[in-house]
Amino acid sequence: MNPSCARNLLNCTKRRSHLAASLQRASKGLASARTSTSLHTQNPGVAAHLQGPSFRRATQISLSRSPNHRFSTSARKMAPADLVEPPLPTPVNTAGDLVEAAKRAAGRKAVEDYLSHDYRYVGIGSGSTIKYVVEAIADLPREVTAKMKFVPTGSQSRELIREAKLTVLAIDDLVLEFNERVPGQQYLDVCFDGADEVDPELNCIKGGGACHYQEKLVAKFSKQFVCVADYRKEVPNLLTSWVGIPIEVQPLATEAVRRELLLLGSKKPFVRSGLPGKAGAIVTDNGNNVIDAPFPPLLLNSQVDQMDPSRGLWTVDALAQRIKSITGVLEVGVFSGLTGPQALQQGMGGEKPVKVYFGMQDGSVKTLG
Known part of the structure; x- marks a missing residue:
């Protein structure tokens, strides 16, 4: 080389x-x-x-x-x-997914069972479950829903009805649709609404969305109130997990009502805040405030022998009636007493549901009533 x-x-x-x-x-x-x-x-x-x-x-x-x-x-x-990172896997069957699926199942089953195609006036409540009720109604043939009018319990449900292209009828216009007095003032064929808690006697706590005054009006104006909820809302006694009884009060009477609730055995009743959307106290659609009043779990009405107001132990009906008697209270977020059919026999409106639909974790629907 x-x-x-x-x-x-x-x-x-x-x-x-x-x-x-x-x-x-x-x-x-x-x-x-x-x-x-x-x-x-x-x-x-x-x-x-x-x-x-x-x-x-x-x-x-x-x-x-x-x-x-x-x-x-x-x-x-x-x-x-x-860098190009691989996409994260989409969570499947998370707790939130199961809850929403349960709400949808309950809403659809309730509409299937209780919305007759012959009905003309239907009440639509508030809360996260009711959107699935409206969804189920909107899926019905247009010739069925076109002849119906839907009465909302607040601004949220009013928007749901409008978005579904259904006919909205305000509560105060409902009575004007009738030329004569209706027995028990039961103008609505049925109303669907949610609940924050439901006990075995079908007593409910409502008002988490601060709409319970309108919700009670719609319930009392209905021949039958059908409650729709998910499995988390079924409890042995009201106030088992919910923070307190929602009470709508006139602003001038707020402090006086709060002190009266302390005397009834409530543990630190407080005025609900409007945060994060609004500084200060929450203001309802009626211009009022809301007090949330914690009490020990409420006794069933059948447990009246255990009632001891001096210790804050009340049955559902007794406490609801006592709070309602306080000057300055517009409405109490406890729905109890008589159902629509029971109340009609006495010529009045009821407020307790005739049936409750609970969507369960496994996709089934449980009913009470």
């Missing part, structure tokens, strides 16, 4: 050894870092890509060759835009 060829071969061998050593050093350094690494070179004949599945940062290593055939390395941290 002539001397020129020998020198070229030796130089080529040295360059390969130098490049291999550079690559080995880069690989060792990257193996201990939490990075997604790209290795590049200006020599089109040399390229490598190293990537670790759990790396959170990225580093780009560049090998450049100078005119004298020497290689140098440089590193830079890659910008987040250089």
Whole structure:
């Protein structure tokens, strides 16, 4: 071999050894870092890509060759835009998904069982479950719903009705639809509403959305009140988990009512805040405030022998009637007493549901009543 060829071969061998050593050093350094690494070179004949599945940062290593055939390395941290992370898996059957599925099942079953196609006036309550009731009604043939009028219990349900392209009828316009007095003032064929808690006697606490005055009006104006809820709302006694009884009060009487509730055994009754949407006390659609009054769990009406007001132990009916008698109280968020059919026999309106539909975790629907 002539001397020129020998020198070229030796130089080529040295360059390969130098490049291999550079690559080995880069690989060792990257193996201990939490990075997604790209290795590049200006020599089109040399390229490598190293990537670790759990790396959170990225580093780009560049090998450049100078005119004298020497290689140098440089590193830079890659910008987040250089990274392409795999999409996170979509959660399946989360607690929230199960609750919403339960609400939908209950709403659809209630409409299927209680909304006759011959009805003309239907009450629509408030709360997160009622949107599925409206959804089920909107899915009915247009020729069925076109002849119906829907009475909302507040601004939220009014918007639900409008969005579903159903006919809205205000509560105060409902009576004007009739030319003569209706027995028991039961103008509505049926009303659907939710609840914050329901006990085995079908007594309910409502008012988490501060609409319980309108909700009670609609319930009393209905021939039958059908309650729709999910499995979390079924309790052995009212106030088992709910924070307190919602009470709508006139602003001038708020403090006087709060002190009266203390005397009845309520533990720290408080004026509900309007936060985060509004500073100060919450204001209802009627311009009033809401007091939430915590009490020990309410006794069933059948447990009247255990009632002891001096210890704050009340049956559902007794406490609701006592709070309602306080000057300045507009309405109490306890729905108890008589159902619509029971009340009609006495020529009055009822407020307790005739049936409660609970959507369950397994997709089934449980009923009470």
